[in-house]
Amino acid sequence: MNPDEATIGVSEALNERRIPFILAGGYSSNFYGIPRTTHDADFVVRVSAAEFQDLPTALGRDFERIEQLSFETNTGTLRQEFQVRGTRFKVEVFKLSGDPHDQASFGWRVEADFGRTKIFLPTAEDVVIWKLRWGRPEDKEDVRNVLTVQRGKVEWPYIEQWCMQHGTFGLLNQIRETVPEI
């Protein structure tokens, strides 16, 4: 199994069980920005506590759970980490939190057709908002790339509104000033 098969495989498993999801992290910033390497696929799922516990069964034997339940620090949601058997590639699954922006972004998710399955992604605006909240160097680079590639297409009022609530408005403006006219 390779990263493509793992990502599509998880999407298929979630779709089969009618579990709503978003493919977030590096995959979503690659979708809207400039492609870069990523060692994992991050899924956010809207499930009950019992369904979340049962994820290893849903994903099947190709995904070995290496971290059971831990807390993601930004929004305090639960996460599980899986190693894709026979590879160094990982899959992280986060339970959708009650955080207002997490909830809103789930409502705006967009669908990408893969032929044999569907993959759901956050909007470009929500990728920017999420990445600013994480604030690591690679996240800031991703924000600049998404804003540059998507220049003229993003809804600034939506981004600004959430950034003001999250305290990331200053960082947004710092990066915005570096977006070239391409």
Added chain:
Amino acid sequence: MANSQEQTYTPPPETQKLIDELYREEVLQARAMDPVEKMMLGGRLFEAALTFVKAGIKHQNPGASEQECERLLTERLRLQQLLENSR
């Protein structure tokens, strides 16, 4: 100290011009690509990068067995994770 030095550094104008031109090319290429194909490149690039890291490990440890090289690769990836989390 290191951070303030990093923030105040500005590349020479000729270097900056080259950086800007390379970035412009990257942006235009990204806009021309199919978004789904672009998205899937992340994992493929990771696999390609691993090939180079493994080659480097073998080069630095000529007598090491395949198992030892895999162990060293695991160590490298663990270190990368630690560095990412410490930023």
